Amino acid sequence: MIIFNRPDTTQVVFDAIKRAQPQQLFVIADGPRADRTGEAERCAQTRKIIEDIDWQCEVYTDFSDTNLGCKQRIASGLDWVFEQVETAIILEDDCLPNASFFEYSQQLLHEYYDDARIMGISGTKALPDAIGTENSYYFSRYAYIWGWATWRRAWKLFDKDMQAWPAMRAHNGLLPILNDIDMVKYWERMFGETYEGKIDSWAYPWLLSCWVHRGLFIIPGVNMISNVGYGEQATHTTEVDHLANIPVEEIRFPLTHPTEVLQHTELDHRLDYYQYNVKTTQQLMTEKLNGYYKEQWLQRLLLEKQGITSPLKSRNIQKVCIFGTGTIGKYLLEDMKLEQLHVVAFIDNKWSDKRKEQFEVPVYSEDWILNADLQIDAIIVSVEGDHDTQVAERLQNKFAERELTVFSWKSLFQNK
Incomplete structure (x- = not known):
């Protein structure tokens, strides 16, 4: 569990963890910023919540006295976790899980334990409608980390400082991964700003690490994580949008597994626009077709x-x-x-x-x-x-x- 300075959301997420009663709990906490009035008190109040352990559980804490920032704190914290365990389920202080998320993660951690093609397991279904498959999950190029799980073997490939980025950009390495020039432009900008230190993010270096190694992420067919932390106190999600407070559902067991480990490119194309607001070439062509229908329709309405x-x-x-x-x-x-x-x-x-x-x-x-x-x-x-x-x-x-x-x-x- 990754916490910081929000006792309200931390309490809600911790209560969900408490109901799951894990045998081991690793807690990562960043320190207060010196220039933020009252933040030291909020950090202390947040850390105190974790003391309420009333089940049999080994608790390990990695609390920083100083503020390391989002990228450095989470990166170093997860390094610490995977020095001690082979697998972990990871929740930040604003990612509220459905109870079935824990069993789902545990089963898939076992299912793909030795499969180097899989870099992680997400509990978030970012698309608003059904995925159009009878399987419980699909494989995506996108690493959604609002409630997720992974293995030591995958995390050891994490390139925090994005050392692979200059060569990858120079050789247009994103194009064979994204297969769309508009998406390449978008991610070149995001990775470039992160590499230059303009964006304080561990998630973008992690996504790049997954792509460098041609890794896939598991995305569920139902949404099991609700981000309840949008607002002024958030680090990144300060403005409420369509991804805030999405309702959670219970995934059905037994899980239905895909027969092959292959990227679901059609669903990823839909994520390109819904999640990142980038229209791919395929979507632009579809818009032209839709535009033709609308034009003909309006002519009928107006003339006929x-x-x-x-x-x-x-x-x-x-x-x-x-x-x-x-x-x-x-x-x-x-x-x-x-x-x-x-x-x-x-x-x-x-x-x-x-x-x-x-x-x-x-x-x-x-x-x-x-x-x-x-x-x-x-x-x-x-x-x-x-x-x-x-x-x-x-x-x-x-x-x-x-x-x-x-x-x-x-x-x-x-x-x-």
């Missing part, structure tokens, strides 16, 4: 006063939910108003509980449909990108008992 939803009436579809609250969702809403069809609700799993309406239509997560006491004839998936049909297929399976029709907005357009 007819969109694409009029055939729904012939299929006895009157009441619809729209999956997605973006531009396409707005077009669908306006089009159905012209056709005198009723939009029951928007479905969007990313919205927080505080945002319950879009264009004067209620917004719910998809699980709301399971028990909704309303007539719903169909769901139209309005997401842009190349995964719209996958989302439609997943929803069709999920709501099979409700006998709903689920289709993509593009298939609706093409059938017009």
Whole structure:
């Protein structure tokens, strides 16, 4: 467990660890910054929380008297941990786990103990929708470290000072890893600023270390970690965004393992944009295709006063939910108003509980449909990108008992 100066989030995460009752607990703590009023007291209060051990547990502490900073403290702390043990589950003071995260990590630490291709196991599912596979997890090039686990064999490859970066950049070494020039530009900037000391991060050197050794990370099919530390007291996550306070789920056991250890490139491409806001060449081409549909749609609305939803009436579809609250969702809403069809609700799993309406239509997560006491004839998936049909297929399976029709907005357009 990695702690610093936040007793509130530390208490919540420690309570989760306490319920798991590990036999060994290693605690890494940075020291207070001399120029921060009251920080020494907050650090002391935070460290005191760890004293509340009421189960059989060996506790080891590595507390720094001075402030080493994020990169140096976590790097040296994990070095200390792996001098003593072969494997570890790692939680920072703002990463709140679901109880199943511990068993999931323990099983996979054993499963891939000697597999040098795997560098770590994450408890975070960064994508907002389903991964589109029956397996419990997939393999990614991205090392998500909000609740994770790894082995001594992997951590010994950690290049804290990024000594490999100059040669890798000189020989364009990121291109065969990322296969996209826009992603190369993004990560050249991030790695470059970290190498130059402009970014105080251990996570970027760790990611680079994974890529240098062509390592993969395990990403779960459900999210088991919620970052509860966004805000002014955070070191990096000071501004709340779509990754804050994501709900956690319990992963199902027994785990279903992929048959091959291969990177899931399609899911990684989706992560490129959702996590890092970088559009890949593939996504830009998809946008052009979506743009064509939207242009044609608008021409029909403006010139013919007819969109694409009029055939729904012939299929006895009157009441619809729209999956997605973006531009396409707005077009669908306006089009159905012209056709005198009723939009029951928007479905969007990313919205927080505080945002319950879009264009004067209620917004719910998809699980709301399971028990909704309303007539719903169909769901139209309005997401842009190349995964719209996958989302439609997943929803069709999920709501099979409700006998709903689920289709993509593009298939609706093409059938017009």
